[in-house]
Amino acid sequence: MPDTRWWPRSTCYQIYVRSFADSDGDGVGDLAGVTSRLPYLAELGVDAVWLTPFYSSPQADHGYDVSDYCDVDPLFGTLADFDALLTQAHGLALKVMVDIVPNHSSDEHVWFKAALAAAPGSRERARYLFRDGRGAGGAEPPNNWQSNFGGPAWTRVPDGQWYLHLFDSGQPDFDWTNPEVGDEFERVLRFWLDRGVDGFRIDVAHGMVKADGLPDLTAEQLAAEGGELLETLGEAARPFWDQPGTHDIYRRWHSVLADYDGDRMAIAEAWVGDAEAMARYLRPDELQQAFNFHWLMAPWSAQALREVVEHTFRATRPVGAWPTWVLSNHDVVRAASRLGDGAVGPARARAGLLAMLALPGSTYLYQGEELGLPQVDVAPEDRQDPEFRNGRGVGRDGCRVPLPWTTADNGTAHGFSPPGAADPWLPQPAGWGQWSAQAQEGDASSTLAFVRTALRLRREMLDSLSDEVQLHAVDDDALVIRREGSTGAGGLVCVLNCGATAVTLASLGLDAADVLIATSADAVADAALQPNTAAWFTVR
Ligand code: GLC
């Protein structure tokens, strides 16, 4: 029986709402802005969109600090705007996923305000992780955990107690051992499911359960903190990451989703140690997907990428799960800058994208990836990210600069805002218009044209390609991904050249005449695939 669920082989486009499109001219992207650009996304050829948090929020972490999970912040619009977006998206055959933030709320959530107003030991405080401090007068934090944004993970309140926040002090962590918390999140999930959303992206999905007694980090673990955010997030052995009890939460969420029409899903943002740990979130009675961050973090080497793919399938197949592939999101340096300097980074970003689109499973694209946007070097005085404000590196603003839609600025921030609008919340750098959708429209060599073609071909082949994949790596240079076609249809071979020299097609049994798509016009030249490129070949 064919699998008719929408998500196993989908391409989902992540919309960082603040930076996508601003309809009301306040310089901040909003829901009506998203709605106005949905036809562009339908034409791009994606199947779904994921909206980053647009709920009521004081914006301490740009919406990942939620003060009301069932309402829209006026900055982004109204619930009616959300409903209009959803209707419009469904009319264009686009699924809609919303971001759920269950590890922590905002410090302006009614529960947290009630907790502050109540006494230590009260029922109100028991929804969060309040503890007495250590040392004389309890003046030291209850343990040595560090916030992911830098500094201690504890903040002291006037009566002397401390509360835990794995992120900003404006993001107090819930106590998930308190049944009230689980009940409240079931209500939140149902609120959005009843409205018609197709799925959820679960923020910090591996963090909700903390080890009993909130034990100190060891000296070794502590020394490793404060490094790159991603390195620590990827560190499995921490008393606040990937605790076994987390899975009970997802068993409950699984049955909530199953109460609907059988086609709603959730994807975990779980930065866990390896593919086996990831696959535990994907057991048949848990979540449908988890971001495969091992693909994103792999070094540029055919051998390393091959190992990630093999490891992913080895871990996900036994639990019957579908893998996902992701190269970029709103937390990491844009692939076009991260993967190499000068022209190398953009070339590799296209090649990495083409390779992941050739793999069975679901792909996640981040807004602007289809334009080949580079990371922006945001000036220190313009930076907004709490990670920067808390002293942990330059922060993530550089991948969050408002999108350019038009070549000319025309007082509209390159079409991001209407004429006469306030400045965009993050300044766009000089020359931003050259990356715009308008500038790339009609240019066959553009990244936009490339992504559109790749997504169209992927859709056309989806039903005829086997979900079995054969891989091999030619030395450290080329990764070859091969999928057979069903009877009568051609199969697909994707070759990704990570090496420094061209790979001859004959050595792979391929022919330049069979190229379906390549990352650039000169990627296949002299019967060879050039370095930092990829191509798809049809095989009979
Ligand atoms: C996730 C989000 C990130 C946010 C953090 C805290 O990692 O992707 O943007 O800062 O959670 O909610």
Ligand code: MG
């Ligand atoms: Mg706006």
